[in-house]
Amino acid sequence: MHVKGGDMENLKKILEEISLDQMMDRIHYMTENFPYRLSGSETEEKAARYVTNVMESYGMEAEMLEFDAYNSTPMESKVEIISPEKFQIDSLPCGHIRSTGKDGRDFEIVYVADGSISAYEEKDVRGKMVLVEVSYAPPVPEKAYIAAQMGAAGIMCMNWGNDEEVICHRALKSVWGNPTPQSLKEMPDLIGVGITRHAGLRIKKLCQGGEKVIAKVTAIADRRWSKVRQPYGIIRGNGESDEFMLVASHLDAWQPGVTCNATGNATTLELCRVLTRHREQLKRDIHVVFWNGHEIAEAAGSTWFLDHYWDLLNKKCIAYMHIDSTGVALTKKLEIKSSDELYSFARNNVKQMKEGELRIMTLKKIGDQSFMGIGIPSLCQRISFTEEDMEKAHGATLGWWNHTKEDGIDKCDPQILYQDTLIHAEFIYNFVNSDLLPYDFRRKFDQIEKNLYPLAEVYQEKVDFTDVLANLKEAKELVLGIQNNSASLAPSKRSDYNEFVKIVSHSLTNIFQTYGSKFDQDRYGHTNLTEPIPLLAEIKQLDKLEPSSLEYGLIETLVVRNKNRITDGLKTVIDFGKVYKKVLL
Incomplete structure (x- = not known):
């Protein structure tokens, strides 16, 4: 990624202005004044109003959204x-x-x-x-x-x-x-x-x-509908583009909820404070939401936001960043989980880090990743535990104290919080200021081929993969052909290029990282989402079934229809690729 001299100077100023004292004050204030922030509670409403007021004090457009969530106490x-x-x-x-x-x-x-x-x-x-x-x-x-x-x-x-x-x-x-x-x-x-x-x-x-x-x-x-609130703010950029990046952090928390998620809230608010001061240097807007219904209502806030801001997100959102559990004590290794098209950009953002200091992987649909169905590329990152530490804690990836009464202020390491916030600020600033959206589809197609070709080889006699493999080959050639020539595009064509790569990202993410339709949500933690290609997860069941059985026929029908959904998604990429190739090249 090439960063212009002026942009580098602006970024340096932003990073210098990030205040650890400001963040620690926010953490103390929230956990002392709103210790129990569970969705639908009186203290959750007070916390939401507080965060909304803070964003307004920074000069952001801010409001407190209210909606009904299917909740439980x-x-x-x-x-x-x-x-x-x-x-x-x-x-x-x-x-x-x-x-x-x-x-x-x-x-x-x-x-x-x-x-x-x-x-x-x-x-x-x-x-x-x-x-x-x-x-x-x-x-x-x-x-x-x-x-x-x-x-x-x-x-x-x-x-x-x-x-x-x-x-x-x-x-x-x-x-x-x-x-x-x-x-x-x-x-x-x-x-x-x-x-x-x-x-x-x-x-x-x-x-x-x-x-x-x-x-x-x-x-x-109990189980009931209840009113919940989530703060929503917008940092308006300099008007060069009407696109935006969505940044979010869940507000609701179990008491006392320091590292889940007062620290993430503090990181997000500090990013709001500093980036708002430099809004004239931002080519795109930044929309910031503090999700509610994350813990018990299972991503109710982010799902509601997608449902009710669908058209805006579909047309103008360039990426989603979820900020959760920053500044966790005893952590040592930066963990980045990202959509494959953001992988290169995310890695370059921390290029000073050695491989042993970094764990970077493809992001799965979990947490508040409610935007994969619509296809918006996503990223979440934080300094995390080493593999050895997580193994010793029997899978406690956020510390044995996560979601317990022991998640107190002693579980926050201020210096790690500061480093986490610097990393987030640099990514956001560079991303929203990219002339060309920095999606790189080489890894995306490599991962698709790595996962699809073995299935086709093993199951070709049971399910015909000829069409989907042909479409994959053509889509890859078209997309990478356009991407490889993007550096030479005239400034007048950059907007068209950005629209094209958003279409590609939306189409590929939907068919290769989700299972349900783009207008719905997968079951939370759906087992199929752990498979390399979720839509083809059931194909392995054919090995255990008698071909003449009812069950075999049912699974075969399901797999073929899901394969056709993939084929159709690839055709969408091909169709737009042919049009944009003429426009761009």
């Missing part, structure tokens, strides 16, 4: 093991559960490891409560969905970490964002509690001892 729980031993354990109720009532219920407990589909092989969990070890593979809402599909009546979530006697707040709502009449039917209707890792290991040992393990569980939470 966890209330109380109690767990007692009554056989083969008797003892009580501490617990917390999960959100979006079916309550037991005050008298509780008895359950047989069955241990199912990570709660993935394969963990249920040769296990009958119908009417029972499953004990799962918490991890992000799959996330808790998907563990709950799988448990419900297997006939379980309840789920008990054993915390990650090691010897820490803490319980993580969790929710079981597998529906991404607000439900529809159809998706509501798929939401798990389970009784659910969280417990410490120590207690979970004790119950696991009993389950593996050969005797039935019986627990009396009481868990109470």
